[in-house]
Amino acid sequence: MPELPEVETIARGVNKRVRGDRIVHVWFASHRNLFKTPAERQSTGLEGRTFVSVHRTGKHIVCELAALPHGKRNRRTTVQPDAQWIVHLGMTGRLLVTTPDAPLAAHTHARLELESGKEVRFVDPRRFGKLDYRDLKDDEKFNAAGAEPLAIERDEFAALFRGRRLAIKAALLNQSLLSGVGNIYADESLYRAGIRPKRMAGRLTRAELERLRASLKTVLEQAISLGGSSVSDYVDAEGMRGFFQLEHCVYLRTGEPCRRCKTPIRRIILAGRGTHFCPQCQR
């Protein structure tokens, strides 16, 4: 479900609500492929640790944790984290901070009870999501494979696609090149840059690549400011929907008129994914 703007929105919301709070009890459902690190190791590591901060890297939510002496709530960032809990939401995952009495949603696979009484809940009907845990004295700190689309500059961006013989949309979706771009924002950024999704990545001109980099950054920033895109069921950490779906120009607008030229939006399959574009505005 969630791409960079949705994950960023959720991470900010969770951060605001759990920072400084201690995990007192953890419950996990027994779905084997949900856990990158075994569930027992995760719950042992999580219980007793305090949330130092929560942030986004690519499409991952990274919770920085520390084992602090009891009774010492600390909402400052000066505490050195000694562990990380990493949540990937897959296609339909939600990470919610609730009160303990909030009704338990179907497909709730993780519950973290906090000292304050709040709960962090991971809900994911399709179970494409993943939970990972790192103890920083044994494991490497989590790092996204690809570059950060909001920070990457012109030359580095252009270098990602040089010599690549695949469609530019497929390249945008490749998380080891850029991390955080998914199906919605790949289509929307290509539309805004006036580039057809099928164009071979390595054949784009310098000017087109720069237009794409700028469009991608702008569309991601606008989406973050509107709380992400709620196409069917995405909600943030408080259960609130986003509003960027109202700004979509092509995604899920098959047959509807292009906002710029009125030509019907076309849908094709590319890289196994539904792909939407304006045949007039995108060349």
Added chain:
DNA sequence: CATTTCACCTGGTGGC
């Protein structure tokens, strides 16, 4: 190596 296809899951929608 780079690129493509498929499996992993559940649920919603629309046609008959």
Added chain:
DNA sequence: TGCCACCAGGTGAAAT
């Protein structure tokens, strides 16, 4: 109402 095909925000392993 039921059944079926198709669609959906993602990714990593296997095949080419």
